[in-house]
Amino acid sequence: METPSINRWIRRILTLGFGILLWHLPIPWDLSPDTWHLFTIFITAILGVLIDAVSIFTASILAMVASVIFSVLTPAKAFSGFSESFILLILSAFLVAKGVIKSGLGRRIAFLLIRRFGHSTLNLGYCIVATDTLLGPAIPSNTARSGILYPITLALAVDTGSLPTEKGRKKTGTYLMMTAIAGHSISSALWFTGMAANPVGAGIAAQFGVNMNFGNWFFVASIPCFIALILIPYILYILYPPQNKYTPEAPEAAKQAIKKMGPVRTKEWVMGITFLAMILLWAFSPVLKLNLAIVAFMGLSVLILANVYTLEDIRSGAGDALETYIWFAILYMMSTELNEMGFMGTLGTKIAVYTLDLNWILVYIFLTVLYVVIHYLFVSQTAHLLALYAVFLQVAIGAGVPAALMAFMLSFATNYFSVITPQASSSNVLFAGSGFLPSRDIYRQGAIITGLNLIIFLSMTPWIHWASSLWN
Numbered sequence: 047m048e049t050p051s052i053n054r055w056i057r058r059i060l061t062l063g064f065g066i067l068l069w070h071l072p073i074p075w076d077l078s079p080d081t082w083h084l085f086t087i088f089i090t091a092i093l094g095v096l097i098d099a100v101s102i103f104t105a106s107i108l109a110m111v112a113s114v115i116f117s118v119l120t121p122a123k124a125f126s127g128f129s130e131s132f133i134l135l136i137l138s139a140f141l142v143a144k145g146v147i148k149s150g151l152g153r154r155i156a157f158l159l160i161r162r163f164g165h166s167t168l169n170l171g172y173c174i175v176a177t178d179t180l181l182g183p184a185i186p187s188n189t190a191r192s193g194i195l196y197p198i199t200l201a202l203a204v205d206t207g208s209l210p211t212e213k214g215r216k217k218t219g220t221y222l223m224m225t226a227i228a229g230h231s232i233s234s235a236l237w238f239t240g241m242a243a244n245p246v247g248a249g250i251a252a253q254f255g256v257n258m259n260f261g262n263w264f265f266v267a268s269i270p271c272f273i274a275l276i277l278i279p280y281i282l283y284i285l286y287p288p289q290n291k292y293t294p295e296a297p298e299a300a301k302q303a304i305k306k307m308g309p310v311r312t313k314e315w316v317m318g319i320t321f322l323a324m325i326l327l328w329a330f331s332p333v334l335k336l337n338l339a340i341v342a343f344m345g346l347s348v349l350i351l352a353n354v355y356t357l358e359d360i361r362s363g364a365g366d367a368l369e370t371y372i373w374f375a376i377l378y379m380m381s382t383e384l385n386e387m388g389f390m391g392t393l394g395t396k397i398a399v400y401t402l403d404l405n406w407i408l409v410y411i412f413l414t415v416l417y418v419v420i421h422y423l424f425v426s427q428t429a430h431l432l433a434l435y436a437v438f439l440q441v442a443i444g445a446g447v448p449a450a451l452m453a454f455m456l457s458f459a460t461n462y463f464s465v466i467t468p469q470a471s472s473s474n475v476l477f478a479g480s481g482f483l484p485s486r487d488i489y490r491q492g493a494i495i496t497g498l499n500l501i502i503f504l505s506m507t508p509w510i511h512w513a514s515s516l517w518n
Contacts (some may be wrong), residue, residue: 210481
């Protein structure tokens with residue numbers, strides 16, 4: 047009888063075989079050898095994670111090594127992802143989030159939520175989604191918002207009896223974490239300021255005569271987004287139910303726990319004030335011209351100076367943060383290099399050939415679906431948008447698709463496909479590194495949620511078409 051380790055070695059051999067075969071296939075589309083070989087390394091690494099041959103950390107390390115050993119990338123290019131500001135933001139936000147837990151503030155917030163909404167795990171899921179949606183318009187970075195939402199979700203998971211272990215995470219943790227990142231993909235789509243790439247897309251759309259602003263964005267997005275926000279927690283609850291569905295004793299237990307904790311302590315006040323200051327600085331960072339990562343490091347510095355979060359805490363608890371930082375930096379680098387080498391642009395050009403003789407409605411559906419599915423190749427939503435948004439919009443308009451309809455749909459898709467893989471958005475990284483969400487679970491559940499979002503938004507095409515046409 048085969049053991050799990052033998053099965054995993056078989057999957058590793060199959061992954062390696064796939065990579066070797068793809069490497070030696072004839073190079074298509076007049077791509078350069080380096081471009082094709084980098085794509086081969088990248089897609090092989092993703093396949094290894096998908097079939098659970100290796101962890102996402104191991105896959106990314108091996109991919110980076112292979113790209114340098116085979117002279118596909120220079121060492122300088124291979125290491126370039128580690129200096130990206132928003133990736134450093136992930137690392138610092140991860141550490142600050144742990145400070146929220148250590149100070150006790152996370153537990154107190156969790157107990158307050160449980161006392162009010164804790165009769166069922168489903169209620170807690172809706173509470174998480176509602177909190178994130180309310181924060182959306184004020185914080186123009188879904189990565190920054192994830193740094194706020196993650197410690198609260200983590201505390202809720204732990205204080206409802208879930209632990210980041212094979213059995214423990216199934217109680218409530220996996221459901222709450224997945225609901226958080228799935229809801230996050232829609233809260234970003236609801237608000238013009240919900241994600242940094244939204245105004246970028248608006249700027250590109252303006253070149254095609256499409257007007258997008260805070261007001262008309264919310265109006266167009268409102269109905270499909272609210273439908274998705276209502277359905278997502280429930281669908282996840284039905285398809286991947288938590289073991290602890292009902293917690294009737296939780297509100298009373300939370301009430302007693304709050305009494306036992308006593309008045310808010312100095313460390314909690316420091317943590318709370320620091321966290322609030324970080325939120326405000328993140329929210330007004332475009333006006334103040336502040337770097338988001340610097341804000342997070344400022345907050346971390348305050349916590350260390352106030353002895354809320356010590357150097358010993360960092361040394362003992364930074365392993366998962368460092369691991370997440372490494373794999374995301376590598377995959378982001380590879381995705382960016384593929385874009386700069388022209389792989390994505392070439393792909394978009396080839397796509398246009400197949401839409402020449404199609405009805406505009408079929409072109410619209412085809413391009414929307416393809417735009418979503420192709421995000422499996424990207425690590426950054428912004429990189430995806432910069433690489434393909436204008437290409438897809440141009441192809442659609444050439445086929446007769448109304449410009450405003452396609453522009454809004456592609457913009458919304460840039461948000462709701464962020465749950466399709468662990469690395470699909472930097473906002474996923476804290477949750478993916480929590481121990482409650484193995485990469486394979488995010489791939490599986492993320493594919494279902496992305497499909498659900500796609501169906502919801504496509505089915506709301508008449509609304510999006512009519513609402514967007516009012517301003518265009």
